[in-house]
Amino acid sequence: MARVKFLCDGDRCIECNACVTACKNENEVPWGINRRRVVTINDGKPGERSISMACMHCTDAPCKAVCPVDCFFTTADGVVLHSKDLCIGCGYCFYACPFGAPQYPRVGNFGSRGKMDKCTYCAGGPEADLTMAEYEKYGANRLAEGKLPLCAEMCSTKALLAGDGEIIAQIYKERVVKRGYGSGAWGWKTAYREGIDV
């Protein structure tokens, strides 16, 4: 059985935020929530790197471990999903997650929280596949359609990989072997001034 994963190629990500926009549009993500975001380090300096982050669908998910109502479940292909019918919006998962994946819609004044929302790997939720109830609560179920998450599928530089963990790891390995790394990579000294070593 395949174990699905995300893998972001830090050498290819150009911080265009198209993955963030695509995710929001595909899943009708509520205002104030981004299921995916692009993190940049050393912004504007030599050695700047960007990486697209969302729920990492952990094998031993901390969000699942701390949930007091046990609303999380892991599918057979390794996607961590949750039930919005069971979620009480306590916020424990938000504090437990090292990636900041769980987000809460603001449903009213005085800090009241709604049901937790997070990346579903475009795999819907516990409802029946490809139903309106599933779409309204969790967004698209592209995996059931035989597709992959839209963020990865429409990445312009093909930085964001999704799919069977073993296959995308092999693809990344092939890339690294072919291009070298940092200043040793093909075209590096053309794109950047000589003497910048990363």
Added chain:
Amino acid sequence: MSDKKKPEGLDRRGFLRAMGAGAAVTAAVPLTATEAQAMKPPGDEGKARYRESEHVKTFYKVNRY
């Protein structure tokens, strides 16, 4: 005042007594008639959704470039 006729049907005390008896019966029924249920009924929510379709194979192919 004393010869005022009482309205027909249940008076206030009778009504409350009847309500109390009804509530007791209602409370007793679930204890005997229903069985304990799991919070989440077992379903196919944990099934694998990923499959290696032609679409997915094409994605892998173009990402090797």
